Amino acid sequence: MNLIYPLTHLMGGIMLLCAFSLLSQRRLSAMITLYQVQALTLAAAAFWQGFAQSDTELYLTGLITLAIKGLLLPMGLRQIVQRFNLVRSVETALPVGLSMILGVGLIGVAVLVVLPTTLNAISLTREDLAISLSILLLGFLVMTTRRNALAHVIGFLSSENGLVLAATGMPGMPFVAELSVALLVLLAFLVVGVFLLRIREHFDTLDLSGIEDIERQGR
Amino acid sequence: MNLCALAIAIPLLSAPFLGTLGDKFQGAIVNLVLNVLVFVITLGVFAAPGSGLVHADSLGIIFGVLTSFIGLTTAISNLAFVRRGNEQLSLRRWRIYHAMCQVVLGSTLLGLYADNIGLLWVAVESATIALTLGVSLSRTALSLEAAWKYFILGGVGIALALFGTMLVYLAAQPALGPGLNAMSFATLTQHAPQLDGQLLTLAFVFLLFGYGTKAALVPLHGWLPDAYAEGPLPLTTMLSTLSLNVALLAILRFRHLMQANHDGGGGALQPGIFLLTLGLSSLILTAFSMTRRRDARRFFGFSSIEHSGLVAFAFGVGGSAAIFGGLLHMLVHTLTKTALFQALSRAAALRGSAAPGGFGFSHLRGMMGTNKYVGWMLAACIFALTGLPPSGLFVSEFIIISQTIQRVPLASLPLGFGLLLCAIAIIRTLGPLIFGPSPPHNRHRKAGRDLNLVAAQLGLGFLIAFAMPFLLLHALSTIAAGLQ
Numbered sequence: 001m002n003l004i005y006p007l008t009h010l011m012g013g014i015m016l017l018c019a020f021s022l023l024s025q026r027r028l029s030a031m032i033t034l035y036q037v038q039a040l041t042l043a044a045a046a047f048w049q050g051f052a053q054s055d056t057e058l059y060l061t062g063l064i065t066l067a068i069k070g071l072l073l074p075m076g077l078r079q080i081v082q083r084f085n086l087v088r089s090v091e092t093a094l095p096v097g098l099s100m101i102l103g104v105g106l107i108g109v110a111v112l113v114v115l116p117t118t119l120n121a122i123s124l125t126r127e128d129l130a131i132s133l134s135i136l137l138l139g140f141l142v143m144t145t146r147r148n149a150l151a152h153v154i155g156f157l158s159s160e161n162g163l164v165l166a167a168t169g170m171p172g173m174p175f176v177a178e179l180s181v182a183l184l185v186l187l188a189f190l191v192v193g194v195f196l197l198r199i200r201e202h203f204d205t206l207d208l209s210g211i212e213d214i215e216r217q218g219r
Numbered sequence: 220m221n222l223c224a225l226a227i228a229i230p231l232l233s234a235p236f237l238g239t240l241g242d243k244f245q246g247a248i249v250n251l252v253l254n255v256l257v258f259v260i261t262l263g264v265f266a267a268p269g270s271g272l273v274h275a276d277s278l279g280i281i282f283g284v285l286t287s288f289i290g291l292t293t294a295i296s297n298l299a300f301v302r303r304g305n306e307q308l309s310l311r312r313w314r315i316y317h318a319m320c321q322v323v324l325g326s327t328l329l330g331l332y333a334d335n336i337g338l339l340w341v342a343v344e345s346a347t348i349a350l351t352l353g354v355s356l357s358r359t360a361l362s363l364e365a366a367w368k369y370f371i372l373g374g375v376g377i378a379l380a381l382f383g384t385m386l387v388y389l390a391a392q393p394a395l396g397p398g399l400n401a402m403s404f405a406t407l408t409q410h411a412p413q414l415d416g417q418l419l420t421l422a423f424v425f426l427l428f429g430y431g432t433k434a435a436l437v438p439l440h441g442w443l444p445d446a447y448a449e450g451p452l453p454l455t456t457m458l459s460t461l462s463l464n465v466a467l468l469a470i471l472r473f474r475h476l477m478q479a480n481h482d483g484g485g486g487a488l489q490p491g492i493f494l495l496t497l498g499l500s501s502l503i504l505t506a507f508s509m510t511r512r513r514d515a516r517r518f519f520g521f522s523s524i525e526h527s528g529l530v531a532f533a534f535g536v537g538g539s540a541a542i543f544g545g546l547l548h549m550l551v552h553t554l555t556k557t558a559l560f561q562a563l564s565r566a567a568a569l570r571g572s573a574a575p576g577g578f579g580f581s582h583l584r585g586m587m588g589t590n591k592y593v594g595w596m597l598a599a600c601i602f603a604l605t606g607l608p609p610s611g612l613f614v615s616e617f618i619i620i621s622q623t624i625q626r627v628p629l630a631s632l633p634l635g636f637g638l639l640l641c642a643i644a645i646i647r648t649l650g651p652l653i654f655g656p657s658p659p660h661n662r663h664r665k666a667g668r669d670l671n672l673v674a675a676q677l678g679l680g681f682l683i684a685f686a687m688p689f690l691l692l693h694a695l696s697t698i699a700a701g702l703q
Contacts (some may be wrong), residue, residue, distance in 0.1 A: 117417040120393060129389070136382060140375060149367070156374055163381050172397025175386055177338045179381065182341045186374060189348055193370065 008169075009123060011045040012131040014038075015165060016107075019138040019158050023103050023145070025095055027083045028086050030032065031154045032077045035161075040068035044160050049168045060177045068184055075156065076191050090148045099145045105137055105173060110134040116155055128169035135162025153190050162186060221269040223332040226260040228284070228326035229253060232428025238318035242310060246317035247294075247301040253321060254294040258287040261328070266535025271336055272399075278546075278698050281332045281691070282468065285550060286331060286461050289557050290324045292676060292684055296669050297453045298521065303568055308356065316356055316451060323348035323457050328650045330465035335386045335402050339469055343380065343433055346475050347373045348461050353458075354450040357575065365445035372432060381430025387473070389431040389632030390415040392688050412483025413474050419480055419487045426473050427493055433466035436531055437501040440524050444512075447520035455516065456560040459523045460553040467527065467549060470494070471534050471542070475702045478537065491627075499633050506640030510647070513579040515563055518648065519556070522604055525641050526552045526612075533619045535628050543699035546617030547684065551611040554680035558673045559600035565673075569664045578650065585657030590666045596673050598653045603677060605642040611684030 007020040025031045043066035050058030083089065092099070124190035139159025143152045160183050167176045169173040263282045268275040297320070301313070312606055323346055330342035351373070357368035391401035394413035400406045407414070414631070433437040447455050455476055474494065480487040505525040512518040513540060526548065533545030567577045569589050587594040603610040616638065623631045681689070 017452070027423065086487060113421065117421050118389070119417075120415055129386075133382070136378065143371070152371060156371070156378075159378055163378055163385075166382065166385050170385055170388060171392065173385070174399050174402065175335075177336055179341070181379070182344055186348060186377070189351070190374070191369065193351075193367075 005049055005124060008045065008052075008128065011041050011048065012165065014041045015045070015161060016131050016134055016138075017073065018024060019135045019142075020100075020103055020107075022142050023133055023138065024100050024156065026090055026096070028081050028090060028148070028150055028154075029078070031151065032074050032081070035077075035154050035157055036070060039074070041081075042165055043070050044215060045165060046168045046199040052079055053172065055172070057177045061164070061203070062166060062175070064180060064184065069161070069187075070156070073121050073187065073191055077150065077154070080191075080194055086148075086150065087095050090146055090151050092145055093147055094145045099141065103141055106137040106141060107134040109136055122171065125169055125171060132162040132166035132169070135159060135165065149194055151161060153194060155186055156190060221271070222260055222264045222267050222571065223273050223275050223279075223283075223328075225267045226257050226264065226287070227259070227325050227329045227332065229257055229509075230321040230328075233327070234318040237321060238314050241314070242316070243308075243313035243317075243657065244400065245300050246300050246313055250317045251291075251294040253288065254291045254324070256626060258284075258291045258330070261287040262321070268406070269650045272338065272403075273329070273332050274334055275332050276334075276405075276514060277694050278702075281525065281550075281694060281698075282331050284325070284470050285553060286327050286464070289457070289553060290320075292557060293453045293456050294320070294671055295672060299568070299667055299669050300453055300564065312358075315352060316454070319349045320436075320454065320457070322346070322504050323353070323392065323454070323461065327353075327457075327461045327465055327570060328471055331468065334404050336387055336404065336407075337394065337402050337437065340377070340381055340384050340416055342428070342467060343462075343469070344377050346465070347433070350446070350450075350454065350458050350462065351483055353454040354446050356451055356454075357449070357653065359449075359575075361445075362449040365442075365449035365587055369442040369446045372439070376429045376432025377469065378429075379594060380629070381423050383425030383427075383473075384416055385420045386425060387476070388421055390418035393535050401579070407476055407681060408479065411479035414480050414485055416478070416486025419477055419485070422475050423473055423487075423490055424493070425472060427497070430466040430469045431497060431531075433664045434463055434470065434527050434531065435501075435524050435703050436528055437504045437524065438496040443524060444517045444520040447523070447591050448514055448578070450514045451515075451582065452560060452564045456557050459520070460470065460556055463523060463527050464553060467530050470531065471545075471702060474534055488656055489537045491537050492564045494531050495630055496535075498528045498532025498535055498593070499630065499637065501525065502532065502637030502641065503633065506586075506637050506644060509644035513580055514582055515583060515652075516575070518580070519559060519563070521597075522641070522645065523556060525637075526556075529616070529619065531640075532630075534620070536622050536630075537703060538626055539620060539624060539696070539699040539703040540703055541622035543695055544615050546695055546699060548619065550613035551615055551680045554676045554683070555600060555603045555612065556611075558676040558680070559604065560672045561580070561669065561676075562593065562597045565599055565670060566697045567665065569593060569666070569676065570658075570661075582651060582658070585655045585661070586650050588657030589664055592670055595655050596670055596677075599677055600673065601645060601649050601652070605645045605682065606638065607642060609681070609685075611666065611680040611682075614684040646655075 014040050018034045018119030043062045076124045111130045114130040139155045142155030164180050326342045326346040333339045342396045351366050351370045388401050394410045395401040443659040444475050475492045477487045479489040505521045509521045530545045533541045606612040
């Protein structure tokens with residue numbers, strides 16, 4: 001029995017589910033755990049695609065994803081949560097129910113946009129693409145509905161997972177490993193940025209509602 | 220020997236050394252030497268454009284030289300910036316600053332010379348990281364805010380651009396199959412009519428929003444005024460000219476793919492309408508926002524949004540003449556804006572502080588009372604930005620307007636309206652800033668010699684527009700005809 005279809009879809013589905021659950025979570029530590037599960041699934045998906053397309057570069061992508069996204073970044077994020085004592089729940093800009101309805105809408109948009117335009121592509125790639133676009137958009141939704149820098153970062157990390165999933169699903173795309181490394185540099189800067197720049201010093205908490213400071217000064 | 224690869228590798232490889240060794244003066248001098256070297260190499264690219272993954276087509280050659288020239292003049296004026304040293308920065312931050320100048324230069328050149336949509340994306344991404352580090356350099360609350368905004372919005376843009384890049388690759392599958400060919404601009408352009416039109420349209424939307432964020436087209440411009448106002452001025456200059464150019468050229472190249480696919484019956488939509496809408500909205504929104512700014516760097520940040528929008532508009536009009544106008548506009552605007560920022564930096568230094576807080580209009584007003592030369596240079600630069608004759612931008616705007624009347628008559632009225640409002644907003648600041656009463660405790664001061672550099676760049680912009688050398692004219696028209 002051919003396992004390529006069901007397994008790829010299973011992993012894509014788990015990732016989508018994680019992205020969706022991020023919307024409903026108010027606690028940062030739970031968001032980090034969800035992100036970690038998503039990243040580990042992504043690593044498994046990359047390995048599986050590497051096996052299915054017999055492409056060593058995808059194994060490399062999977063390995064990098066596993067080590068850095070699956071283990072190192074979540075560790076760093078947990079450090080930040082502990083250091084800044086952010087155990088309490090995060091303020092959301094929208095009620096959770098409403099943001100979940102919006103999330104369902106975005107998934108619908110992604111499917112409606114991708115499926116009709118990719119009629120000529122291989123069907124596995126099509127569905128993979130629809131799932132990854134949904135994850136991308138859900139990540140952005142998480143970023144817009146939270147008022148916390150760390151939650152922004154987690155939303156961004158989740159949407160990057162969607163991008164890498166799309167890249168691994170492209171048939172024979174060159175530079176997948178290189179592109180995912182370039183993305184990782186960006187992500188690492190984000191996390192290290194929160195850590196080192198200590199936005200907390202200036203904004204008191206990691207709450208970004210003070211970001212309209214410039215506007216208030218009228219400059 | 221591939222000169223293009225050399226021009227990219229030298230700044231990128233020297234960045235780690237600049238970031239770890241030397242004091243700030245040594246850093247500034249090494250920065251200057253490296254820029255001279257890169258400038259010479261980009262001139263050499265004329266003779267040997269190279270081939271393969273990283274090579275220069277005529278567009279790359281012209282904008283490569285422009286980039287390294289701006290890098291060079293910025294490095295020269297950077298010497299004065301470092302000597303003044305108004306900003307209380309530790310040694311480590313000066314080192315990071317100089318390293319980031321080189322990374323921005325190297326990745327901009329990579330973005331111009333890369334014949335691969337993936338490499339182009341990597342170039343834009345690394346420039347974003349470097350500029351974020353640059354903007355946050357002074358570590359004040361305001362600069363951290365600006366850097367964070369830039370990073371988050373830029374990051375979202377980059378993510379969208381990567382998705383679009385992958386869609387282009389997928390659209391090329393039926394014609395070119397898996398492998399590097401499906402990512403190369405040269406082969407993609409050759410086979411444009413055979414690409415999957417619908418997928419290409421979808422990809423273009425993502426790419427437009429992705430690279431449009433980097434080009435600061437309205438509604439994606441939110442990061443720009445803050446980043447301009449808070450970063451160290453030489454880096455802001457590079458941000459306002461070089462990184463906008465790379466993003467605009469990327470949009471131009473993808474637009475051409477789509478247009479060629481549409482003309483060849485591949486089923487893609489006309490790209491024009493997207494670009495026209497974003498361009499016009501940039502123009503009109505800036506016109507209204509500019510009247511309310513009180514900080515010079517923020518004000519001229521909005522002016523960059525205006526010009527970036529105008530270029531996108533010109534690309535949207537389409538046809539070789541409008542694209543010629545857009546490219547000319549980019550060239551002249553880059554030179555004028557660099558000159559303006561250098562003059563502004565000089566003016567703020569004469570008034571005591573070139574730190575980000577020292578650029579309020581109330582702080583700078585009445586420049587004639589402090590130094591006549593600085594006052595006149597600043598007046599010339601600001602007037603040049605309005606696009607009224609004898610500014611070099613007049614020529615390109617004239618071409619764009621006449622092409623709009625010919626090809627998209629409906630859009631010509633809003634275009635004229637937006638341009639007029641922007642010109643009025645800029646002219647209104649000119650009087651008080653230059654000829655108004657100076658603030659109390661103002662005394663006459665001597666200007667530095669680097670003002671001549673400002674004059675030279677302004678003159679060059681004028682020369683390119685009104686007396687374009689035949690070789691450049693020929694090259695630009697060939698490019699525009701090829702990318703229409």
